[in-house]
Amino acid sequence: MERDAETSTSNAIVESTSQGSDLDPIARVRKLLFRQMLVGIKDGRFFLGNFHCIDKQGNIILQDTVEYRSIRRSSPSPTEQRCLGMILL
Amino acid sequence: MQPVREESSSIHHHPRNSSIPSGDNSVWADVSPLLSAACSDLHEGELIHGDNFNLFAAMSALEIMDPKMDSGIVSAFSSIDEAIESGFAPVPISSNSTVNVESIIDIMDHLLVCEATWHMGHSLAQTVFSCIYVLRPERTSSQALLHSYCRVIRATCRAVVSVVSDARTNEEDDLFTMTYGLPFNGDEDAKGLPLLNAVEETICRQLRACKATSSKKRVLEELEPLQTNPQLEESFCKALLCRIRFRKHFLHTLNCMRRPQGRGLELARKHIASCISELDSFLESAEFLRIDVVENGENEIEEKTTASGRHPIGFDPTLNKRLSAPTPPRAIKLLSWKKAIDYYVKLLHNLDQICAFSMEPDLDYVLQSVIQFQKSRPDLVSRAHLQLLLVQDGKLYGRDTFLAICARAVALDATRDHALQKNEYILQLGQLMTNLLKILCANTPWQRRKLGKILNDWSIFRVQMGITVGQAMQQDTSRTPKNGDKSLVILNHIYGWLEEQINWVALRFLMLGFDLELYSPSEYCMVYWYIYITLWKLAERARFRVLIIVNTEERKAKKNKDYHRDMAREDRISLCVLLLQCQTSLAQGLTVMLSALRNQGMCIKSEGPFNTENEKFTQHFELLQKASLPEYDAYESYTESTSHTRLDYLPMYEYFRDAQKIAKDIKVGFANDPGKLAEVRGLEQVAEHNIIAVNLISRDCSLKVSFEFNHHPYFATAVVRRS
Numbered sequence: 001m002e003r004d005a006e007t008s009t010s011n012a013i014v015e016s017t018s019q020g021s022d023l024d025p026i027a028r029v030r031k032l033l034f035r036q037m038l039v040g041i042k043d044g045r046f047f048l049g050n051f052h053c054i055d056k057q058g059n060i061i062l063q064d065t066v067e068y069r070s071i072r073r074s075s076p077s078p079t080e081q082r083c084l085g086m087i088l089l
Numbered sequence: 090m091q092p093v094r095e096e097s098s099s100i101h102h103h104p105r106n107s108s109i110p111s112g113d114n115s116v117w118a119d120v121s122p123l124l125s126a127a128c129s130d131l132h133e134g135e136l137i138h139g140d141n142f143n144l145f146a147a148m149s150a151l152e153i154m155d156p157k158m159d160s161g162i163v164s165a166f167s168s169i170d171e172a173i174e175s176g177f178a179p180v181p182i183s184s185n186s187t188v189n190v191e192s193i194i195d196i197m198d199h200l201l202v203c204e205a206t207w208h209m210g211h212s213l214a215q216t217v218f219s220c221i222y223v224l225r226p227e228r229t230s231s232q233a234l235l236h237s238y239c240r241v242i243r244a245t246c247r248a249v250v251s252v253v254s255d256a257r258t259n260e261e262d263d264l265f266t267m268t269y270g271l272p273f274n275g276d277e278d279a280k281g282l283p284l285l286n287a288v289e290e291t292i293c294r295q296l297r298a299c300k301a302t303s304s305k306k307r308v309l310e311e312l313e314p315l316q317t318n319p320q321l322e323e324s325f326c327k328a329l330l331c332r333i334r335f336r337k338h339f340l341h342t343l344n345c346m347r348r349p350q351g352r353g354l355e356l357a358r359k360h361i362a363s364c365i366s367e368l369d370s371f372l373e374s375a376e377f378l379r380i381d382v383v384e385n386g387e388n389e390i391e392e393k394t395t396a397s398g399r400h401p402i403g404f405d406p407t408l409n410k411r412l413s414a415p416t417p418p419r420a421i422k423l424l425s426w427k428k429a430i431d432y433y434v435k436l437l438h439n440l441d442q443i444c445a446f447s448m449e450p451d452l453d454y455v456l457q458s459v460i461q462f463q464k465s466r467p468d469l470v471s472r473a474h475l476q477l478l479l480v481q482d483g484k485l486y487g488r489d490t491f492l493a494i495c496a497r498a499v500a501l502d503a504t505r506d507h508a509l510q511k512n513e514y515i516l517q518l519g520q521l522m523t524n525l526l527k528i529l530c531a532n533t534p535w536q537r538r539k540l541g542k543i544l545n546d547w548s549i550f551r552v553q554m555g556i557t558v559g560q561a562m563q564q565d566t567s568r569t570p571k572n573g574d575k576s577l578v579i580l581n582h583i584y585g586w587l588e589e590q591i592n593w594v595a596l597r598f599l600m601l602g603f604d605l606e607l608y609s610p611s612e613y614c615m616v617y618w619y620i621y622i623t624l625w626k627l628a629e630r631a632r633f634r635v636l637i638i639v640n641t642e643e644r645k646a647k648k649n650k651d652y653h654r655d656m657a658r659e660d661r662i663s664l665c666v667l668l669l670q671c672q673t674s675l676a677q678g679l680t681v682m683l684s685a686l687r688n689q690g691m692c693i694k695s696e697g698p699f700n701t702e703n704e705k706f707t708q709h710f711e712l713l714q715k716a717s718l719p720e721y722d723a724y725e726s727y728t729e730s731t732s733h734t735r736l737d738y739l740p741m742y743e744y745f746r747d748a749q750k751i752a753k754d755i756k757v758g759f760a761n762d763p764g765k766l767a768e769v770r771g772l773e774q775v776a777e778h779n780i781i782a783v784n785l786i787s788r789d790c791s792l793k794v795s796f797e798f799n800h801h802p803y804f805a806t807a808v809v810r811r812s
Contacts, residue, residue: 025126026137033139038109038117041153043163048109053138053147054124056131061150067161068109071168079109080168082161086150 029054037062039089045069047087060089160410160417169224169408178221178403180228182235186316190325192402193235194378196222197332198426199401200242202394205429208249208436208470211421212264214409217246218271221403226277234288234329240281241336247273248343249470256473256530265469270409282340289333296326324377328396331370338363342440346474350487354444354478361441368430368437371396392425432468439471443478450489452498453662455479456593459529461764469532476530480523491519492579499582499634500641501575509576514554518583521547525594537601540594541712547594548716551587558584582637589630595718596623603803608709610796611693613805614683615706618727621676622719628669635662664758668765671751671772675804678744678776682783682807683796684731685739691786691794739787749776774800782807 037051039060046069049062065084070077127137136142151158166172182192200223203216218224222239229236254266295315299322315325342360345353375396395401410417424432442462447454462475481487485494492515496503509515521543528539558580565577599620602608608616639659646652686692696702706724707714714723752773759765778800786792786809793812796805 024130025123026130028123029120029127029137032120032123033137036112037120043154045161045163046109047153053136053142054128055136056128056133058124058128061147069161069163069167072171073167084151086147088147088150088152 041089044073047084047089049087052086062087062089157417164407165405166408169221172221172405172408173225173228177405178228180222180235181232182402186314187318187321190316190329191378191397191399193238194325194328194332195395195397195399195401196220196235196403197238198395198397199404200238201332201433202423202426202429203404204242204246205432206421206423207246207265208432208468209424210265210469212267213246213250213271214267215406215421216423217242218409219404219406221405221408224272224408233284237281237284237288238333238336240278241285241340243273244275244278244281245336245340245343247275247278248340248347252343252347252477253469253473256476256527282337285333285337289330289337292326292329292333296323296330299323299326324374327370328374328378331367331374335364335367335371338367342437346440346444346478349481351446351448351478354446354448358441358444361437361444364437365434368434371430391427394423394426394429396426435465436468436471439465439467440474442467443471443475446478448486449658450485450494450497451658452494453665454658455485455526456529457665459526460597463529463533464764466533472530472532476527479526479530483519483523485522485526491515491522495522495583495586496579499586500638501579501582503575503579506576506579509579512576512580514550514557514580517550521550529597533601533604537598537605540598540601544591544594544598544712544716544718547587547591548718551584551591554580554584554587586630586634589627589634591716591718592623592627592630595713595716596620596627598713599623600803602709603798611697612705612709613796614680614687614692614731615702615727616709617676617679617683618731619710619713619723621673621680622723622726623713624669624673624676626719628666628673631662631666631669635659635666638662660758664755664765667751667755667758668769668772671748671755671769672804674744674748674751675772675775675779678742678748678779678783679805680731681734681742681744682739682779685734685736686786686794688732688734689736689790691736691790691792736787736790739783745776745780745783749773749780752776768801771801772804775804775806778806782809785809 032051034050034052037049037060039047039062041047045067047062047065047067049065051060052063053061063086065087066081067084068079068081070079072078131137153159154162156162166175166177172178181189183189200217200220203219207213207216220239222229222235223242226236226239226243229239250266250268292315295313299319314322315329316322338360342357342364345357345360347353378395378397393399406421439462442465446458449455459475459479467475479485484490490510492503492506492510495518503509524543528536528543531539558577561577562581599616602616642654642659646654683692687694694702697705700708703724706727710723719726752769756766756769756773759769782794786794786807791812793810795808795810797808798805800806
């Protein structure tokens with residue numbers, strides 16, 4: 001499943017991650033836990049939730065997720081959202 | 090979990106997420122490469138998670154892109170508007186008027202199927218409201234036929250939802266009343282019916298014009314034909330007319346039946362009759378509609394949702410997928426057109442049965458009629474209508490208080506006793522009766538469960554009332570009762586009647602176990618024993634009550650020459666008592682026969698490797714025992730009375746012969762009641778066959794005996810075979 005992942009960070013955390021660039025990737029991802037993560041998927045929808053878990057295959061679990069989807073296929077278009085709870089991507 | 094494709098090309102898909110805020114004092118940062126790196130460093134089975142992570146809880150997560158769990162998967166259209174813009178539901182449907190008319194008929198047929206499927210227990214969003222023309226009726230305002238039809242369907246759905254919600258039977262069928270997010274517009278939808286009437290008028294005139302000879306035709310030529318081929322015009326008109334008329338009459342039926350206190354029932358029956366005759370016309374029209382459709386074989390056309398077999402335009406069940414819960418609604422299979430018509434025929438017959446209720450303030454009649462109605466296994470919609478007819482505003486038929494009804498059941502008149510209305514026991518009795526009637530209108534499994542539960546409530550109520558009335562009676566013996574004050578008499582008689590009523594509920598509970606196939610053959614012996622003791626008590630109390638009624642009525646008739654005695658009612662109740670006695674004898678006979686077979690090893694014992702007989706007994710009859718039915722130790726009594734029966738003694742018992750005799754006598758009395766007559770005939774057959782079986786098995790122990798319900802659904806017949 002192709003996806004893009006972005007996470008919001010406060011400026012402070014950006015600094016800390018740049019300090020911690022010696023840390024291995026796993027530890028750095030561990031620091032991202034419980035933060036807001038935005039994931040886009042192939043069919044054009046986005047999911048915004050708290051980053052809860054990830055495994056070797058790249059399956060991600062988000063909590064308190066909100067789904068954003070556009071009403072029209074063409075862009076730009078208004079989006080509608082709804083709450084999903086815990087999801088697995 | 091789906092395996093992830095190991096593609097680093099995931100990065101170049103830049104999301105246009107300027108509309109999704111990242112929160113105060115923060116910005117979005119792309120972490121895809123970081124996650125990829127971490128994933129490759131992880132070991133198999135290793136997870137990155139926080140301290141509070143619970144794998145078991147994580148299993149409840151919705152899996153995105155799994156069709157069973159993700160209702161938001163973008164399929165054909167992202168939204169209704171997009172579907173409309175892409176021409177999915179054109180208005181008008183086609184510029185070719187023949188195709189237009191054909192398509193409208195297909196839509197009407199498919200909507201009928203959707204509506205029937207919804208009635209059977211699915212959601213509106215996936216059925217009727219999967220049609221864009223129904224979702225957005227404003228679009229079709231230039232097309233009178235389609236527009237008015239859609240409006241009337243919406244009004245009908247709303248009426249049915251309202252009935253089922255008010256009856257509150259939707260606990261059983263949660264999806265039925267879900268209208269969340271669906272657009273209903275009461276005022277606009279109500280305008281549909283007059284408009285549909287006008288459309289019907291027009292098509293009617295068109296039909297007359299078609300049928301007229303060519304000389305007269307010139308006069309009526311100002312009418313616009315439905316479509317271009319004059320040879321097909323008449324058949325199209327007929328096909329449309331029966332569909333329009335069915336819709337109209339169905340909505341009228343619902344509106345009439347909703348009128349309080351059963352005022353609209355007679356008119357409703359006329360509309361029901363019209364509906365049924367229009368449904369016949371539906372089937373007649375099917376052959377014409379299929380003429381130029383290539384048939385792929387008989388089976389395929391049977392499964393189609395339209396008469397023509399074509400797929401209708403403008404329906405997409407996935408459009409409303411997201412309107413309800415986060416998870417997608419379960420997949421449903423629409424009925425076929427033929428099955429939908431069968432459903433409506435059954436529904437209309439059930440509704441007609443309800444309309445035929447005589448609305449007599451007679452509790453025995455009401456209870457018998459409800460039981461009779463339930464025999465045909467009516468569906469949710471008709472049962473909801475029955476419940477609303479019976480119980481309104483805490484009164485029977487919205488008209489008679491339960492005090493008056495119960496008093497009348499013991500031949501007393503409580504209509505003038507206003508003080509008694511507020512008596513705490515009478516109020517509680519009203520609630521118990523309301524609850525009982527509602528339960529009797531429910532579906533069989535739910536009904537049985539609830540009946541078992543209320544036994545305890547009734548039993549406690551009876552004990553409490555007994556104490557209060559008993560004390561009051563003791564205090565009262567010192568005074569002579571005042572002429573007008575019959576309160577205590579009424580309370581006392583109602584208290585006496587309670588035992589009969591409780592046993593009636595217990596009996597229904599036990600009998601429904603056969604309906605639901607809850608008893609295995611090895612348990613029939615104990616079941617019939619319990620039925621026997623319940624029936625015996627019930628028959629005894631009922632007989633006593635009949636004596637009271639007959640005596641009271643005789644006295645009243647002697648005192649007042651003008652007094653009108655309801656002989657029909659008295660006869661009816663007397664016959665019912667005899668019926669109970671017949672059933673009691675049968676139950677007794679069956680208990681004895683089954684126990685004898687068991688004692689001599691010809692029947693499976695009810696003791697298995699996991700449960701003792703006592704445990705099974707308790708499992709089945711716990712609720713009855715909690716309600717002190719009977720008051721003594723039931724299991725002990727059961728074992729005592731059945732452990733000594735022997736096969737060679739069986740012919741000496743007279744139970745089946747007694748039952749046979751009673752059945753023969755009462756057949757005459759039930760001549761006007763086909764339902765009851767059929768039942769009595771069945772009981773007679775059970776008795777006769779069992780007499781023969783008893784004679785055979787008492788002489789030959791090597792025969793094989795099994796029990797079937799071929800003559801009566803609750804009383805078994807022994808079938809004897811050579812082994």
